[in-house]
Amino acid sequence: MNTPHQPDIFDRMADKWPSTVVASPLVKQFSGGAISGKTLANMSSAGQSVPLSVKIGGKRCYEVASLAAWLRTRSEQAKEIAS
16 A cells, blocks of 8 residues: 655755756755765766756756655665665
């Protein structure tokens, strides 16, 4: 049985962000310092990228909801709930 999604810290991150995208240099600000744009670039080269991103003006930009969902799947809480 599916239960409705309850807003969590990742939803609140996305809701507070003033744009529909997060430029790579601002990922650290978006995540409260938890992860940097450079880390995302390294993970992308390892095949673990955020699903929805575009390059604008030479900068990688991540769609806010996609980035929040990607962070959610990699959080300790998500791993604990899944076990």
